[in-house]
Amino acid sequence: MDATAEDVTAKTDTVVPSGPCARWPPENRAIIRQIMDRAGDKWSALVIAALNDGALRYTDLLRRVPGISQRMLTLTLRHLHRDGLITRTAYAEVPPRVEYDLTPLGGTLHDIVVSLIDWAGLHHDEISRNRDRFDAAAK
Amino acid sequence: MDATAEDVTAKTDTVVPSGPCARWPPENRAIIRQIMDRAGDKWSALVIAALNDGALRYTDLLRRVPGISQRMLTLTLRHLHRDGLITRTAYAEVPPRVEYDLTPLGGTLHDIVVSLIDWAGLHHDEISRNRDRFDAAAK
């Protein structure tokens, strides 16, 4: 991952006169790209959104995020933990118990992610109609 | 794509007692998933963000979204157009000219996407530190 990050930095060092990325210097573009990819990847948003009412255990998350596999939940949690967006607390009990919760930083992302999910829920019917109309017109 | 969508619908038809997706009936989950994937895919957010100050031509977008390839710009624009998030206007001139702009619906997503990009820009340094700390502690 580190090697690719450096490559990206080298490649995106082109002149960008304007646009949404022009606000930041070139060396930050790769990092912002990475964060965008992380925030927008298939599961992070839903996991963050699932933590809106307090800490949850691994198995609870597995249930509350429909369709996620064990593997992807584990990976997503580790990434979010690494970025400091969630905390991981393991209790030395039998059976073992691990709880995940949002950090303050994760909470700020949480709000944005929830608004995105709400947006999808609000407009999915309109978008479906648009798609049908587009596909019909394409024929 | 259609076949997989139906499969997903069938598979996600399980009971989800709570969580961020519980607000909507099961048959909408697949559609919301698709919209989330679209909104969070590698380029859509940046293309939408690039359209903040009015219509842009194909080549302008190619310049303003650093790193995007012709192929991915074409595909992204077509998807966004199909979903009714952007308009496509072709002028019968020589040389040809095509302009893309946000629809009102796209504008509502634009605001969310911009806040996400701003979030990434605001917190990238903090996240980088978190990653370094995490990686150091892992050793």
Next chain:
DNA sequence: CCGCATCCTGAGCGATACTG
């Protein structure tokens, strides 16, 4: 109960070359 390791498939994406 929690979660890591392995294998495997295919969608996503980039590079390149070509058209109207």
Next chain:
DNA sequence: CAGTATCGCTCAGGATGCGG
């Protein structure tokens, strides 16, 4: 200028089984 067509690859992500 604004795309389309094709090739090739990387890697996300699902399935399964094992280990603490």
